[in-house]
């Protein structure tokens with residue numbers, strides 16, 4: 201009996217298995233609105249057999265986007281375009297659908313990766329950015345403006361408004377993007393937050409932006425709809441947040457009403473290097489799950505079904521999040537089910553695949 205393929209419930213949402221498709225920016229939106237690319241890409245992934253598909257970092261205000269091609273939920277047009285895509289995925293697919301709400305902070309106003317991934321040049325329609333402190337993300341990056349209390353209140357309200365739009369669209373789950381050096385993470389991190397007011401300095405103050413935002417969104421999202429956050433739970437720097445601080449933050453987020461935590465890592469400055477070892481975030485996820493007692497997801501170089509199965513079966517994390525492996529093989533979950541002897545949700549048009557296709561080959565191998 202596979203643990204990876206056992207059901208899990210987050211708030212009132214039942215997921216068919218523990219496989220989650222990681223949010224992955226496609227840089228293919230039009231002023232925040234998803235396009236035909238998203239119809240194909242998300243349509244494909246919604247039929248991957250994963251229990252949950254989390255849609256890419258979707259920004260709560262126009263200036264909070266990473267690039268000109270990033271998705272947003274800041275306009276009626278964005279909401280209508282997302283409604284079309286999500287209705288399509290629900291009609292044709294099997295996965296539950298989540299959205300990651302984000303504000304890029306000092307990493308906004310960037311080029312798409314295939315345009316270089318650096319800060320937008322003057323000729324590329326850049327825009328002013330905000331951050332906890334006026335410190336650039338790296339050498340040659342633009343200098344953000346230190347966010348005022350008005351900015352903080354406006355962004356918090358923008359998270360709430362985008363969450364309301366997500367609920368109207370019919371998303372099954374909402375995730376707050378508190379990772380990878382974007383605005384919320386940059387408030388938590390002592391590397392990027394040098395403020396002297398109540399949003400900087402002590403851990404309590406550095407947590408304030410994330411906690412206030414989480415509480416405000418929670419107040420707008422009914423209890424039956426799962427709300428969680430993705431964190432950079434490790435910064436991979438000696439001067440960064442400690443594991444103890446991560447655990448304290450997760451406890452506070454749980455108290456703020458969050459239903460799950462996703463452990464990612466890194467991204468606070470342009471020269472921070474994230475390890476590329478198998479399952480590099482598993483140790484911190486294991487600690488969060490054990491010490492915070494909140495449903496915990498882990499992401500990062502989880503590649504094979506056996507690796508994913510071992511993490512869940514041994515209780516290190518409750519859910520497995522896959523990014524690149526899912527782009528490489530959008531039927532990863534089908535193939536994992538075959539390897540682990542489990543069932544996977546399949547759309548009726550594809551029911552003739554699976555055991556019917558593979559059983560004779562397995563019998564032949566066994567004989």
Ligand SMILES: Cc1cc2nc3c(=O)[nH]c(=O)nc-3n(C[C@H](O)[C@H](O)[C@H](O)COP(=O)(O)O)c2cc1C
Pocket residue numbers: 222223224225226256257300377379380430464499500501502521522523524525
């Ligand atoms: C193309 C691409 C886009 C990504 N966009 C996002 C994003 O929108 N939000 C996010 O939190 N992480 C994003 N990530 C990071 C992934 O969600 C994931 O955490 C990372 O790729 C490590 O997992 P993996 O080893 O399974 O790929 C992106 C990664 C890729 C490859």
